[in-house]
Amino acid sequence: MAELDKVLAQLDANLPQALDRLMEFLRIPSVSTDPAHKGDVRQAAVWLCDQLQELGFDASIRDTEGHPMIVAHSAPGGSRPILFYGHYDVQPVDPLELWNTPPFEPRIEDTPDGQVIRARGASDDKGQLMTFVETFRAWRDVHGALPPGLVLLFEGEEESGSPSLRPFLHENAEELKASIAMICDTSMYADGRPAITTQLRGLVGEEITLRAADRDLHSGSFGGLAANPIQVLVNALSSIKDADGRVTLPGFYDGVEDLTNELRADWEDLRFDAAEFLSRVGLGQPIGERGRTALEMVWNRPTFEINGITGGYTGDGFKTVLPGEARAKVSFRLTGTQNPERIRDAFRAHIESHVPADCSVSFASHGASPASRMDISDPAFAAAKAALGAEWGREAAYIGAGGSIPIAGDFKEILGMDSMLIGFAKDDDRIHSPNEKYNVESFSKGMHSWARILDALS
Amino acid sequence: MAELDKVLAQLDANLPQALDRLMEFLRIPSVSTDPAHKGDVRQAAVWLCDQLQELGFDASIRDTEGHPMIVAHSAPGGSRPILFYGHYDVQPVDPLELWNTPPFEPRIEDTPDGQVIRARGASDDKGQLMTFVETFRAWRDVHGALPPGLVLLFEGEEESGSPSLRPFLHENAEELKASIAMICDTSMYADGRPAITTQLRGLVGEEITLRAADRDLHSGSFGGLAANPIQVLVNALSSIKDADGRVTLPGFYDGVEDLTNELRADWEDLRFDAAEFLSRVGLGQPIGERGRTALEMVWNRPTFEINGITGGYTGDGFKTVLPGEARAKVSFRLTGTQNPERIRDAFRAHIESHVPADCSVSFASHGASPASRMDISDPAFAAAKAALGAEWGREAAYIGAGGSIPIAGDFKEILGMDSMLIGFAKDDDRIHSPNEKYNVESFSKGMHSWARILDALS
Structure with a gap:
């Protein structure tokens, strides 16, 4: 059995325990915008830092003027250092009366789309963040040590506009620099196709x-x-x-800039149905710039x-x-x-x-x-694309995003590195809304995906 | 001594008593928009109706779905029947704390611009309405009888949008028809020049x-x-x-329609200073339709x-x-x-x-x-213009109004008659605002003006 297969098997074997740990994390109401939850936000940071220390990371809580950051390092070395970013704070839960179950009493539910974890933060971003952590755990269990050259940066103010992030990046730039950043705060493309976001619009x-x-x-x-x-x-x-x-x-x-032929082909292959997309919000037809495809309109124009x-x-x-x-x-x-x-x-x-x-x-x-465009000639992109394709059984897509993800721009500007935006959230995860959920499949195959990407890059 | 001069002298002699009666009227807080003042509005109607009956009018209170109307008639006859319209309700007084004296405790104050009557409703419209009533009183005292052919219509809902007025006009059209209506709810032109409003814009x-x-x-x-x-x-x-x-x-x-040469000359003679007018509200220059004078812009375009x-x-x-x-x-x-x-x-x-x-x-x-334009070829206009000029020592002006005065349109549409809009309010009367006032000169010379107009038309 190849080492990768052993890690995947270990992830499967420990899925119940991984879910238990996620549920424990979700029970902490770490609402960063609400001063009444300040202690809860710190409790979530302590819980997470303890997990990382137990896994063998050199992890510490770093105080800021707001909520704390967590920074963790594995042993130095490896072919290329990689930064992993996620956030442990969550959105407020209002209006509470629209929740079918209490937002901080997580539960596994059976749905027509398979099992889901129902709780505030299940998808955004505790569930996604834990796909990192549990993958590192299984890797350590199989390999006897964490992958070398990892830097973890988990913040507690993402839902409050990240006021401490840029100062923190400036003050700790040397410590945080890596060859690329992995950001787990995004969704798959429609219909569960794995995707890497390679460009973001500016604002x-x-x-x-x-x-x-x-x-x-x-x-x-x-x-x-x-x-x-x-x-x-x-x-x-x-x-x-x-x-x-x-x-x-x-x-x-x-x-x-116009699309490269490679991206144009990738995007055409997505067969984006603008009429269907717009029909979900009561509209019917693209109304933007004449002579452009719908995906160009929102991603590249x-x-x-x-x-x-x-x-x-x-x-x-x-x-x-x-x-x-x-x-x-x-x-x-x-x-x-x-x-x-x-x-x-x-x-x-x-x-x-x-x-x-x-x-x-x-x-x-x-x-x-400004807009961000990642350098997809970095071999890490092709490697990650292949790894995602192997896990999900469908070719991963390079996609754009019409909005801004400020952290990607901050990493580029302050730390001088591109970001790889890979996430396993689904469009119907109701992030920021009542009854947020995260599919158990997203969690399980998300962990697999990171194991494959780590394996490909190590 | 001509009969007119006797009436004018009688008005002067009885000015103190006329002011006392106006003060009594102003003490009644007839705020039509406030249900708490419903009884006060009726009390004002009763007070006014009593005054008219005492003068010899066939006067009665007519109930409506809202506040009552007062209709009064003098004996039939005379060269042409004339309708007089005014309103006995007043605006609310909020914000009360901005009043220097209680709004329903009227007082005479000395000011650099002469004596003024300070109270809610002093100018809009109790003071103006009483210029009618006191003129009829002096006329009766001198002539031994009221002028024949008068119809009085005083309403109590003008400050509430006159919801009962149009139905009342329809139901009582035969009784209310006259050759022309006198409406006393307007201002003089700037700087105290007497004026007759002969056209109103529609909306x-x-x-x-x-x-x-x-x-x-x-x-x-x-x-x-x-x-x-x-x-x-x-x-x-x-x-x-x-x-x-x-x-x-x-x-x-x-x-x-373009201005007639007569009106164009009249308006030019007003020497309207658009820059000065606009400077009062922080502006400086007319910004409207190219090639038009400022008065055309607001009155005739x-x-x-x-x-x-x-x-x-x-x-x-x-x-x-x-x-x-x-x-x-x-x-x-x-x-x-x-x-x-x-x-x-x-x-x-x-x-x-x-x-x-x-x-x-x-x-x-x-x-x-629709817009209203009065037929100034009716000799009543020239007669009223001459009467105003004689009283004020300045030629009266035919002016327009940029806004609508719905009652004038209603009289035209329902009763088939033009209106003569003559009022003695001044721009600084603070109608609808705290510290409303009416100049004693407006009251006194207003009564004189009506006496002259009645004399000219009888």
């Missing part, structure tokens, strides 16, 4: 406040004479995209969206008011090497060009992050 | 709800692919006016305004949401013979032409009233 968030009169005016007395800030705002916002769905800001597409707008009277009934102010929140999703600050500047210049002399505009920045 | 109010996805979407997962109802809404709304401030809806300007807009996330911070719905409230001000329903139809067709297949739109109507 520029902006808030605009347009002011005209110093009070609300009566539209009978002033309508047709005085500046209406809502009209100014809608005029400025409507001209940012043209009829083909393209953004009209000068220089906006600088740095946007930049876009502009108005996320919120408000001005004037919006309550019941009617008021013939000319408001003094109107506001909007907007965001751009970025791809390739688009420069967030240049795009912010172009946006502000565009808005300002629409503001008449009687109005003023102010802006607030809500973040700026 | 079409609309509410639009644009729906896309059946829930809020994450802009990372859907941005660039799924319809954004805010974007659809701003695109549709921004194209309603062109760069010259003209409305682009087909047929919109049908029925809009139709316009389109967005009165409210909302969609997506508008709280603190930022959410990268693609909302499921966006809403706006808009209105058109109408002039000439523009047809409100045709304009509503054109607006809805315009919006619908912007709605993609994945979205739906629904509309709610918030009223439709």
Whole structure:
């Protein structure tokens, strides 16, 4: 029996105990956003750190201004150091009354889709994080030692916006540097196909406040004479995209790159059914940039969206008011090497060009992050792809993500390394919602997958 | 001494008593919107009806589903029957803490602008209404009888949107018909120049709800692919006016009439200072339709305004949401013979032409009233203008109003008669606000004005 097969067999043999340990972890209500759960968050950190120490890691709890980090190392050496990242905090449980069972009393349930673990954090991210830990345990049991060259970084503030993460990465950059990071906080592609996310869109968030009169005016007395800030705002916002769905800001597409033939083929092979995808939310057809496939639209093309707008009277009934102010929140999703600050500047210049002399505009920045694209020529990607394919019986896909996963950008920027985003969550896991679950199959085959990837990279 | 001079002298002689009666009237807190004041509203009606009966009117309280109407008649006859309209209800007083003296404890105050009557309702409309009543009293004292052919209609729901008024006019149309209506609920032109409002803009109010996805979407997962109802809404709304401030809806300007030379000369003579007017609200320059004077913009040109807009996330911070719905409230001000329903139809067709297949739109109507333009060739207008000029020592102006005064439209539509809108309120009377006042000069010269008008028309 090859060493890998022994690890897989050990994982199978110890699945009941691994599930027991996960249940123990899930019973700790480590809600990071709620100050009342501060002690619980620390308890989860202590529990996890104890597990790692017991496995032979040099593991420690590192205090921050918020919740603690856990950092652990196996013995130095090995062909390439690898960082594993996950988080042990969980989302709040509100509204509690929509849970069918108490969120911190985990249980295994039989469902038409097989057994699932039902609890807050089962999928996001305790269950996924434990696929790492249990794989290391089985590896140690079979090999007599942990794989060398591992660095583990588990945080307790991911659901609170990770305020301590970037300072921590800066302060501990030497200790945390590795050849690549494994991040277990993502989903499989639709229908359970294993996937590696190799590109993420960036984001520029902006808030605009347009002011005209110093009070609300009566539209009978002033309508047709005085500046209406809502009209100014809608005029400025409507001209940012043209009829083909393209953004009209000068220089906006600088740095946007077309798909490589390899990725184009991979994505076509996914046979993404945009109409089916949209039908789940009551829509029916892609409405974005003309001449692009649906997956390109969300993964490889930049876009502009108005996320919120408000001005004037919006309550019941009617008021013939000319408001003094109107506001909007907007965001751009970025791809390739688009420069967030240049795009912010172009946006502000565009808005300002629409503001008449009687109005003023102010802006607030809500973040700026460039897009991330992993270097899939690193042999680790091909190795991981093959390992996932062997485990799941289906070729793994390189996919994109339309959103940002800030940690991947932080690792790139601060630690200078790419990330491999592999997760086994499913679209119906209800993360952040009542009745969160994680399929036992995701847990079991997830552990197998990491064992295969570790084996391929060692 | 001519009869008119005797009436004017009688008014002057009885000014102290007239003020006492007004103070008594102002002490009754007849707040029509507040059910707790229902009894007070009735008490005000009883007080007023008693006054009219004592003067010799055939006056009665007419119950409605809301607060009562008062209808009063003098003896039939005279050269032309005239209807006088006013209201005895008042606005709420909140915020009470901003009043320097209790709102229902009226007092005479000395100010740099002369003596004023300080109380809720002093200007709007008890003080103005009493200029009618006290004029009739002096007339009776001098002539021995009331002027014949008067119909008085005083309502108690004006500040509550007059829900009973139109049904009451329909049910009592024969009794209320006259040759013209006098409405005492308006202001003088700026700087105390007497004025007769001869045209009012109409109004079409609309509410639009644009729906896309059946829930809020994450802009990372859907941005660039799924319809954004805010974007659809701003695109549709921004194209309603062109760069010259003209409305682009087909047929919109049908029925809009240019100013007559007479009115154009009158309005130019007003020397309206748009920059000064706008500076009072923190603005500086007219921003409306190109090629029109400022007074034309607000009095004689139709316009389109967005009165409210909302969609997506508008709280603190930022959410990268693609909302499921966006809403706006808009209105058109109408002039000439523009047809409100045709304009509503054109607006809805315009919006619908912007709605993609994945979205739906629904509309709610918030009223439709045509513009009013009085027939100033009726000799009553020239007579009233001359009477006002004689009293105030300044030529009275024919002016417009940018807003609607629904009662004038109702009299035209239901009773078939024009209205003469003459009032002596001043811009700084703080109607609807704390510390409302009415200048004693407005009261005194207002009574004189009505005496002169009655004399000229009798």
